[in-house]
Amino acid sequence: MRLLDIAAFAVRGLTANKLRSGLTTLGILIGVASVILLIAVGNGASSAVQQSIAGLGTNILTVSPQRAQPGLTAKPLTTADAAALVGEDSPAVKYASPVVSAQATAAYGDTTHDIGQFIGSDPNYFDTTNSSLAQGGLFSADDVQQARKVVVIGSTVATQLFPGTDPVGKSVLVNNIPFTVVGVLAAKGSSGLQDADDLAVAPLTTTQNALTGYGSLSQIVVQARSAEALPDAQAQVTTILNGRHKITGTADYRVVSQDQLLTARTATTETFTVLLASVAAISLLVGGIGITNIMLVTVTERIREIGIRKAVGAPRSSILGQFLIEATLLSLFGGALGVAAGVIGSQFTIAGIQPVVDPSSVLLAFAVSALIGLFFGSYPASRAARLRPIEALRHE
Amino acid sequence: MSPVIECRNLRKTYGSGDTAVHALRGLDLTVEKGEYLAIMGASGSGKSTLLNILGCLDVPTSGQYLLDGIDTGEFDEEQLSLLRNRKIGFVFQSFNLVPRTTALANVELPLVYAGVRRAQRRDRALAALDLVGLKDRTHHRPNELSGGQQQRVAIARALVTSPAIVLADEPTGNLDTDSSREVMGILDRLHASGRTVVLITHEDDVAAHATRTVRVVDGAVAEVMV
Ligand SMILES: Nc1ncnc2c1ncn2[C@@H]1O[C@H](COP(=O)(O)OP(=O)(O)O)[C@@H](O)[C@H]1O
Ligand SMILES: [Mg+2]
Numbered sequence: 001m002r003l004l005d006i007a008a009f010a011v012r013g014l015t016a017n018k019l020r021s022g023l024t025t026l027g028i029l030i031g032v033a034s035v036i037l038l039i040a041v042g043n044g045a046s047s048a049v050q051q052s053i054a055g056l057g058t059n060i061l062t063v064s065p066q067r068a069q070p071g072l073t074a075k076p077l078t079t080a081d082a083a084a085l086v087g088e089d090s091p092a093v094k095y096a097s098p099v100v101s102a103q104a105t106a107a108y109g110d111t112t113h114d115i116g117q118f119i120g121s122d123p124n125y126f127d128t129t130n131s132s133l134a135q136g137g138l139f140s141a142d143d144v145q146q147a148r149k150v151v152v153i154g155s156t157v158a159t160q161l162f163p164g165t166d167p168v169g170k171s172v173l174v175n176n177i178p179f180t181v182v183g184v185l186a187a188k189g190s191s192g193l194q195d196a197d198d199l200a201v202a203p204l205t206t207t208q209n210a211l212t213g214y215g216s217l218s219q220i221v222v223q224a225r226s227a228e229a230l231p232d233a234q235a236q237v238t239t240i241l242n243g244r245h246k247i248t249g250t251a252d253y254r255v256v257s258q259d260q261l262l263t264a265r266t267a268t269t270e271t272f273t274v275l276l277a278s279v280a281a282i283s284l285l286v287g288g289i290g291i292t293n294i295m296l297v298t299v300t301e302r303i304r305e306i307g308i309r310k311a312v313g314a315p316r317s318s319i320l321g322q323f324l325i326e327a328t329l330l331s332l333f334g335g336a337l338g339v340a341a342g343v344i345g346s347q348f349t350i351a352g353i354q355p356v357v358d359p360s361s362v363l364l365a366f367a368v369s370a371l372i373g374l375f376f377g378s379y380p381a382s383r384a385a386r387l388r389p390i391e392a393l394r395h396e
Numbered sequence: 397m398s399p400v401i402e403c404r405n406l407r408k409t410y411g412s413g414d415t416a417v418h419a420l421r422g423l424d425l426t427v428e429k430g431e432y433l434a435i436m437g438a439s440g441s442g443k444s445t446l447l448n449i450l451g452c453l454d455v456p457t458s459g460q461y462l463l464d465g466i467d468t469g470e471f472d473e474e475q476l477s478l479l480r481n482r483k484i485g486f487v488f489q490s491f492n493l494v495p496r497t498t499a500l501a502n503v504e505l506p507l508v509y510a511g512v513r514r515a516q517r518r519d520r521a522l523a524a525l526d527l528v529g530l531k532d533r534t535h536h537r538p539n540e541l542s543g544g545q546q547q548r549v550a551i552a553r554a555l556v557t558s559p560a561i562v563l564a565d566e567p568t569g570n571l572d573t574d575s576s577r578e579v580m581g582i583l584d585r586l587h588a589s590g591r592t593v594v595l596i597t598h599e600d601d602v603a604a605h606a607t608r609t610v611r612v613v614d615g616a617v618a619e620v621m622v
Contacts, residue, residue, distance in 0.1 A: 005508045016496055308492050311453055312506040312553065313481020315474055389480070390454040393492065 006318050010325035013298070024294045025334040028369050031284035032338025033345065035365040038280040040346040040355030042273025047356055049265045059094075059227045060128060061234055062261070063220040063241070066254045074252035075245045076216030079204065084244060085222060085237055092224050092232035095124040098204055099219040102211040106161060106200065107173040113160040116198030118174065120207025121221075126152075126185075128223040131201075136168035136183030139203055147205035151179040155187040156197040174200070177210045222255075230257055277361075284365070287334070288372035295327050295380040306384050307392025320378075320385040327377020328370060335369030398465035400561060400592045401427035401450060406459035408445050408615075419445040420456065421615035429560075432587040433594045434606035442615040443596045444565055450594065451486045451563045452476045464560075481509050485554030487564035491546045493538040499525060499549045500534040506557045524552040528582055544575025551582055555591075562586055564595040568602055580605050 014021045063085075065077050077098075085096035104118035119125070122144050126132075139150045151174065158167050167181045179202060188196040208214050224233035237255055245252055299306070306319055339362055346355040408420040419442040427433055437443050448454040449461055452468060461468045463479065471479065480486075493502050503521040512520070525534055528548040538546055547567060554562055564583065568576035584605055587593045595606070603609050611618050 002508075002511050012497075304492075305494055308494055309505065309509075310477065311451075311480060311486055311492070313477050313479075313509045313557075315477040315509065318509060388454065390448050393453070393488075 002318070003321070006321045007325050009322045010329060013302075013322070013326050014329060017298075020294060020298075021330060024290055024330050025337065027287040027290035028284075028331050028334025028372070029287075029338040029341060031280070031287035032335050032365040032369050033341035034283050035277070035280035035368075036339065036342025036357065036361055037345045037350075037355065038276035039273065039361040040342070040357045041350055041353055042269065042276045043356040043358050044350075044353045045272060046266060046269035048353060049269050059224040059230055059233075060258045061222040061224065061230070061237060062256050063222060063237060064218070064254050064256070065216050066252055077220055077253060078217065081241060081244060082217065082220045084240055085220065089240055090233065090236035092229040092236055093222055094225045095128055095223045096237075097121045097125040097128055097221045097223075098217045099125065099221055100204060100207055100212045101218045102207065104174050104200070104211060106157065107176075108161040108170065111161050113157060115157055115174075115200050116195055117200075118207070118211065119199060119201045120204040120212065121201060122204055124223070125201060125221065128221050131188070132186045134184045134186040135166070136181070138183055139201075144203040144205055147203060147209055149177065149179045149202075149206055149210070150182045151200050151202040152183040152185060153181055153201075154185050154197040154199040156195055157200055158184045174202075175211060179206075284368060284372070287369070288331075288376045291327055291331055291373060292376035292379065294330070295323065295377050298326070299323060299380040299384040303384070303387065303392050303395040306387060307389050307395065310387070310389035310392060316385045320381050323381035323384055324374065324377050327381065328373040331369045331373030331377075335366045338369065339366055398462070399426045400429045400431075400464060401425065401594070402460075402462040402465075403446075403450075404460040404462070406446070406449065406456045406461065408442070408449065408454075409457045419615055420449075420459075422459070423612070423616050425610065425617055427592060427594060429592055430587075430590055431592055431594075432583075432605065432607040433592075434603040434609040435594065435596045435612060436598065436603055436609060437612035437618075439598075441612045443612050445615075446612065447563055447565050447594065447596055450561075451484050452479050453486070477509075481506055482557060483559050483561060485551075485557065485559040485562045487547070487550050487554050487562070487567045489566040489569040491538070491543075491550045491570075493546055493549060493553075495538055498535050498537055499530060499541065499552075502538070502549055503552045503556050506553060510557060520556055521552070524556040525549070527555070527585075528552045529578070542575070544571050544578060547571060547575065547579055548582065551579065555586060559591070561592045561594070564593070566596050566598070568597065568599070576602070 063077065065074060067074060079098045082096045082098035086093055098121060100120040102118045102120070104115050106113050106115055123138055123141055126138055134155065138152055139148070143150050151172070153167060161167065161172060162170065167184055170181050171178050172181060185197070222233060222237055224230045234255055234257060241247070241253055242251065309319060342365070343357055343362070346357045403423055403425040406420050406423040407418070410417040410419060423442070423446060435443050435446070445454070449456050455469075463483070468476070468479070494505065500518070500521055503524050504517050507517040507520060522531070522534065525531055528551055530545060530548055530552065533541060533545060538549070541549065547570070551567070562583070567579055567583070571579060580602060583593055583595065595602070597603050
């Protein structure tokens, strides 16, 4: 019963200065909401990256050129290298697609669009990258042979250039060279950091002719026969390329599996999440300091009142309790509103990332905000409770 | 039977070194149960310092203060707050009501800390306000009451716990003649009902209500008048 009465004093203390209580609550609210929201954004980013990489399949190897040892010149990755990777010496390899990529601007009528990735490859590329068609068809091996100016576009490019019309059969200008759209890929969604649908794929030969020239390939994308065959495939690819490039020391290329890529990318996004979380933690701390400040002001302002209470027999514990409850209520209330704001905010897409709320971050933020109230409130509260009645009463 | 209040060689020094102020210099005082004592003396002679110590709001630098025969120097902070709550009612010259809080809530305050139940608290606070003639002002806040009314609320708060001792530091110091008369009437009734009353005053006609008057000079009791 006594506790309830003391809690009532605390509530009356808070409602006596609504504006100040409200602003303090706001400080904690922002702290808690940003912890939840920023961790959710970090989470969303890493799960999007994981999904997009996993979407490529678990049986993919990527071969990319690498700087040679000092004193040696790096051999470019060539179409011939790609062709050599499929054959009797490499039973674990299913396909090996040469890939070049370019920056390109596409135009259709009055509309132009900077394509995120313009890729030149062969028809196996679509199978290897798990890309399926939404409309039209793919280009054929014959199109590659004949270097026909045909292109398959991603869904973002389709909606940007052809709003409301069917792109298939239309002619687009890519860097002022006319290409015929033969197909539109099904949407894959954003990978968090880049839009996987903002791409166009054309035959390798055409792309080299028109856009990139005949230098080194950007990549060779290798598909193993199965996920289990991946280590074998990696070994076979390495053997063949070492032979062709006459490698004795450090190779002038790099073979990376999806798994390795996934690990590397996940590590990157984890760093990103930690960064976001520390920013959020700082704002929570600032909110806590706000509570201490307000409690100090409140206590100083009410020292006479504390003196009166002590003069009529309030024990130290009840004064301490009253101010601790005030501080805790402030931070609990702010924390609860912050959880609500954080969770609601996480329903929206932020900077292309769909946040994923981590329940433990909600719990953590809420618990921390309650503890902040207790911790930061206890100093001014115990200072108030220690005053001798007459000292408090004389305070001006 | 031991006296209610017994002070032996009380000293109180504020500050230290050159700037030290010796407010009490070896004061002895005894107050018997049921007495009505007036303390007089020049301003700065140490009257308030003495009364604050009697009310357990402050502690002497040295000397003993026995309350009901028990040395208050032995008490810890928790026991002192219990004494203030149960045994002593204190009335200040400047009223000292909790601001922005109704008269009723102010009078209830000591009962809250005494752990009295809500309903009973209300009844007792209303009875105390009735006793000081403020039954119709229960929901007024201090800033909505006159000085005399505020002092009567303060007296109601001092007597609501039925303390054995009522201490009043110039209770009429800030009041006009009519209000003073009302306040003194209430203190007279408290004395008549058996309480020990100690009050500080400058005015002879206020002191005349008491059964005994002492004069404090330079921090010691100089003269006892009957
Ligand atoms: N908190 C304090 N700090 C320093 N000096 C004080 C304090 N309180 C009282 N004094 C001094 O002690 C002396 C006695 O004060 P007080 O007991 O209030 O006198 P009275 O009530 O008789 O007018 C005065 O000289 C006063 O200035
Ligand atoms: Mg005085």
